[in-house]
Amino acid sequence: MFRNFLHLSVLLFFIACTSEKTATIASYDIVPMVQEIKTTGGKPFILSKTTKISFPASNSKLARSAALLSEYIAQITGFRPEITDKQDIKNTIRLTTDYSSDNPEAYIININSSHITINGSTEAGAFYGIQTIRKSIPADADTEIEFPGVEITDYPDYAHRGASLDVSRHFFPVDFVKKYIDILAMFNINVFHWHLTDDQGWRIEIKKYPKLTEIGSRREQTITGRHTGEFDNKPVSGFYTQEEIKDIVKYAEERFITIIPEIDIPGHTLAALASYPYLGCTGGPYQVGTEWGIYEDVLCAGNDEVFTFLDDVMTEVLPLFPAQYIHIGGDECLKNRWMACPKCQARMRHLGLKESPEHSPGEQLQSYFIARVEKMINTKGKKIIGWDEILEGGIAPNAAIMSWRGTEGGVYAANKGHNVIMTPEQYVYLDYYQSPDVDDEPFTFGWLTELKKTYSFNPMPAGLEEGRQKYILGAQVNIWTEYMPSGQNVEYMLLPRICALAETVWTNPERKDYDDFVSRLYRLSGHFDKLGYENCKQAYGIQDSIVVDTIKNEINLYMSTFDNSPIYYTLGNKEPTAESVPYIYGSPITIKGNTIFKAVAYRKNVRGKVYSKDFIFHKACAKPITLKYDPDKRYIFSGATTLVNGQLGSNASYRTGMWLGFAGTDFEADIDMKEQTDISSLDLNSYVNTRGGLFAPKSLALLVSADGNTYKEVFKETYEERTEHISPVVITLSANLDETVKARYVKVIAESIKELPDWHEKKGDKAYLMIDEVRVY
Incomplete structure (x- = not known):
């Protein structure tokens, strides 16, 4: 794993824990990552209420940038450094454009006990150096801030x-x-x-x-x-x-x-x-x-x-x-x-x-x-x-x-x-x-x-x-x-x-x-x-990976966080706490039945957002499944196992990975139950959005077999075709058998309309058939 030359967060944490000073420590672990950073070993620069920001008197662009830096610091700390065109004073953040570089947006920052010097190859480069200093200040800073002595060289890869x-x-x-x-x-x-x-x-x-x-x-x-x-x-x-x-x-x-x-x-x-x-x-x-x-x-x-x-x-x-x-x-x-x-x-x-x-x-x-x-x-x-x-x-x-x-x-x-x-x-x-x-x-x-x-x-x-x-x-x-x-x-x-x-x-x-x-x-x-910027925090929470093992016939759930924060989980809709079962990173949790799985991560003893997943366990879960017709390339996602992973497709969207989409073809799937199995019903959902070209099937058929070669049809239902638009809706299609049958192999066929009908604005275009979990009971 490639990190900065010195992962300063570790160093600065040590400094913060051992120093008798109350100053907050700046961190150069920012976004975007700087291209090069070297520690100098010198004393840190202390940003305080007496710090000034200087700029060349003849450079109006740097004067404006100095004012912006002062404003940025005030937004974080509450104090606003004075700006000045005097160049020979200490405890100053100095802006200049003396840096020689072929890249017009490059800059170099030198930090010592007397100055932070932001030197751009142009005023634009100096401005990006300002953003680096700004983002280095911890968001909770309200007093003096220590900037460890470093030299930062930075420039963009793309114009x-x-x-x-x-x-x-x-x-x-x-x-x-x-x-x-x-x-x-x-x-x-x-x-x-x-x-x-x-x-x-x-x-x-x-x-x-x-x-x-x-x-x-x-x-x-x-x-x-x-x-x-x-x-x-x-x-x-x-x-x-x-x-x-x-x-x-x-x-x-x-x-x-x-x-x-x-x-x-x-x-x-x-x-x-x-x-x-x-x-x-x-x-x-x-x-x-x-x-x-x-x-x-x-x-x-x-x-x-x-x-x-x-x-x-x-x-x-x-x-x-x-x-x-x-x-x-x-x-x-x-x-x-x-x-x-x-x-x-x-x-x-x-x-x-x-x-x-x-x-x-x-x-x-x-x-x-x-x-x-x-x-x-x-x-x-x-x-x-x-x-x-x-x-x-x-x-x-x-x-x-x-x-x-x-x-x-x-x-x-x-x-x-x-x-x-x-x-x-x-x-x-x-x-x-x-x-x-x-x-x-x-x-x-x-x-x-x-x-x-x-x-x-x-x-x-x-x-x-x-x-x-x-x-x-x-x-x-x-x-x-x-x-x-x-x-x-x-x-x-x-x-x-x-x-x-x-x-x-x-x-x-x-x-x-x-x-x-x-x-x-x-x-x-x-x-x-x-x-006060609205921002999504999903990336800081629990991330999951659902692995369908069709050999062992298991659904395995893996969890992680970016920093390996402790995770605790429960099964059965109980709220997870720090007293719940601890998750062992890299180890799967095997889902064996209908359950609501919940987990929570703790970061610095602060409880994060609860992760929740509802698993629908049925006889076809994690069983080998093959498709006669490939899904459309835009709607293939994880492929056929998406239909036996114990997860229902969301009503909010058919485009996020839980629905497979078939364009101009029928849906036909074969499931190997691995052994003779009692079968009494089958359910699947169809996402219908007629204006978007998504139609329900014309018919649903269920066939069973003992050997995978000879099939017997045990259910067939034909549905009334639509002749006008309806608002987007999820329709559940069910094959309920009059009596239970025994079979090792199950074939389900949902016949599509293939082309949009004459009454549709885009008549003749391929029609889509959206299918989610195939549930066998």
Whole structure:
């Protein structure tokens, strides 16, 4: 395990226990981990109420950073150090930019009894050194703080360290946007990707087109839940004036964060179409989107007035943002309207667009659209970023790519010589659950991206040629706010996963160690609480691993914590205490019957959150199971044993690992009971979400066999097919036999509808069948 040169937490604990002084000891075990730290053996620096922060009188940026450091210290300790431009005084934190480095964001910190010197290769580097000192102060410090004598050398691995915020689905006021920027600054994030427009709201003032905010910034209501077809009847509105935009840009610049705005085109534009219907293929009428997902109505690619409109919009937007890039989206643009639009068809004929093995005419038309907008933006001195869909039909000449549908698009673009920001959804989309206990988490999009998964991400794709690696600029997390109506929701989903991304793009990947990271993060979580930031603490609690042993026919439960805190557990719904059975790390707890398992960890004699798991034990638990048809790759999770692990799928989400999903196929499973077994019934659940393409089975059949070759059907029931949508619901399907049968082998077949029916909006697409635990009694 790779640790810092000297794991200072151990050393500082010893100092704290043996010193007669009452000073709090600073810890350099921070996030992101610094690249290099050396102890000097000198006396520590004492931060106290008499400490001053100095900066060169001629450097206004360092003056601002000095004021911020003073504010940071006050937030933690309650006392605010004086700032000064005098350079020759003791007991001072000195800011300077004399450090020579090829990396413009590097810094070096020297600490002795007289000074803490933060020396950046630029003002940005000095600012990141400030964050290191800030995070080194314990969250409970309220008196003198000892900073042990060290030399810290630090610099980022990647130039682009980003985080996005979607303000279109839900609007957030200026004060919260600044708070969001403050959180990013704390972890050396240097790019704020601001998603300002979408189907559900246009959030930036455009003076030439006032209806964009008069009409486009307001929707009348919002859908509740996922695919329910039900609405809350509460209007949502809000936008940023250009003066507010300038203020936020300045606020970010003072924290060395570049804001990249996103004006999403040609899809995700319903708010713009509602404001100016002539921009669409049909002419409307349109209304600002009240549901989530993708809409058919997009900007008309055959209408030259659309490009005039975009030129005018960019003329107002681009001067507000000093960034060299603007994000133009380009994602999830359905081509239905274009293929039926006379103007778009005429454009395709004029351009000679025809079906090819690589790209459809619609994809080629989108490529034309993006390339035309890129040229427009290039003439204004800026470059474009687009989601990886802009690769379809051919990439625009100078575009940078955000690779979100995995990393393949990024690899393709890098090999073509285009800059790439890696942001694959399965690792860095923070609108996904961050704990498997989804019933206790805020309702959100549905997938599961735990802290450990985000931390495991490596922005540099394996196998990318060394000469092409320079095009991988970095990575970022994305926050889409469909299910985040408040700033508190956003903070909770951001923290602590932004910290995992921060370390991923800052620190040498060979030095990354998850348990060490969580240990450092746990210390910093006190800062989140003190600053009033909502944050998820799931990573500090008990982690589990459920292992299905189909040879021994056992379900084994393993538990752990990042720091091996003592764990105590109970069986049978009793509350665990320090007097309960102690868990032996690395040893399995074998589940042998229906039980509610509970456990609790104690850290520094403080009782943690109770871990609870309800096990449903039945005759098929941990028995060998095979599937005739493979689940869809997105819903395969732990494979067939998921269906015999004693766990029911959550009602809150079918995307977190307990449901297997079958696309366009039946569900057929064979279970070896290992011996002749009395069988009287079988149950399984189906997750139905018709708007999302999830349908219940057409029929359920149960067959039994003595030898695994010849089967006898003992139950068959056919269900009435749906002809209209229903809200998401979990349906229990049961095969209750008239009399008990004996069998060694059990076959269960749930017949799916295969394709979405004619009455469905996406008729002809594959239908999904979601199945959880197969319970045999």
